[in-house]
Amino acid sequence: MHSSLGPYALAIVVIGLLVAAIAWARRRHAQRDAMDAPLSPSAKKTLAEEVAYYQRLSPEEKVRFEREVKRFLFDQLITGPRGREVSEELKVLVAASAVMLVFGRKGYVYARTRDIVIYDEAFDHDYVEGTDKNVLGMVHGAGPILFSARALRQGFANTRDGLNVGLHEFAHVLDFHAGDADGVPSLVPWRSVAPWMAQIQRETDRIEAHRSVLRDYGATNEAELFAVATEAFFERPKALADKHPKLYAMLVEAYGQDPAKSP
Numbered sequence: 001m002h003s004s005l006g007p008y009a010l011a012i013v014v015i016g017l018l019v020a021a022i023a024w025a026r027r028r029h030a031q032r033d034a035m036d037a038p039l040s041p042s043a044k045k046t047l048a049e050e051v052a053y054y055q056r057l058s059p060e061e062k063v064r065f066e067r068e069v070k071r072f073l074f075d076q077l078i079t080g081p082r083g084r085e086v087s088e089e090l091k092v093l094v095a096a097s098a099v100m101l102v103f104g105r106k107g108y109v110y111a112r113t114r115d116i117v118i119y120d121e122a123f124d125h126d127y128v129e130g131t132d133k134n135v136l137g138m139v140h141g142a143g144p145i146l147f148s149a150r151a152l153r154q155g156f157a158n159t160r161d162g163l164n165v166g167l168h169e170f171a172h173v174l175d176f177h178a179g180d181a182d183g184v185p186s187l188v189p190w191r192s193v194a195p196w197m198a199q200i201q202r203e204t205d206r207i208e209a210h211r212s213v214l215r216d217y218g219a220t221n222e223a224e225l226f227a228v229a230t231e232a233f234f235e236r237p238k239a240l241a242d243k244h245p246k247l248y249a250m251l252v253e254a255y256g257q258d259p260a261k262s263p
């Protein structure tokens with residue numbers, strides 16, 4: 001049977017749409033205001049003093065990097081355990097890790113799908129914190145992203161050792177799609193997925209044969225291989241380009257940047 005909307009029902013629908021449109025416009029406006037304000041001087045100081053990647057950027061790129069850090073901090077919720085407040089410095093280091101990975105992919109925006117929790121020390125797989133624990137960062141398909149503050153700072157303090165928990169965990173974030181991580185990030189075009197997977201296998205074999213610049217942990221599984229390769233790509237790009245040219249070229253394509261060429 002055919003039924004039509006009466007004028008009364010139509011008015012309710014129109015008013016409903018109007019209210020939703022106004023709420024949306026207000027939110028957009030608040031968002032724009034927050035985004036237009038410059039990054040705070042203390043946050044810029046953290047980037048200038050602790051983030052070597054930022055230090056090497058041109059003045060124009062620095063402005064874009066600051067903007068992307070600001071956007072990330074606006075979009076994501078970063079706290080300590082049980083919602084405790086964490087310092088701006090730590091939040092900026094988390095944001096800088098995330099932004100570094102996608103800085104060559106202009107317009108890439110991380111979905112806000114999970115909370116980011118920073119512990120002071122390391123923790124274990126039951127999220128129990130302590131100096132005797134050994135997990136420095138963790139990310140699941142759906143749960144929060146976890147970091148140890150100490151490991152996060154160490155990652156930025158030593159930029160040549162191929163260890164940066166911030167880069168490592170956000171590499172996993174880029175790799176998670178459809179609830180699973182398989183070592184092939186969503187940045188890889190579909191035509192490159194098969195060669196990418198074959199290369200991941202070859203690189204795993206090389207670690208096992210002790211003929212790799214990647215650290216051994218990369219041989220754990222495909223997802224760890226990609227995360228460990230990402231750390232090396234940003235922290236030991238020349239060694240990676242020299243000894244693993246195929247892997248390096250694939251990472252250049254995925255990340256849209258070539259760190260071996262930066263000074």
Ligand SMILES: [Zn+2]
Nearest residue numbers: 168172224227
């Ligand atoms: Zn990992």
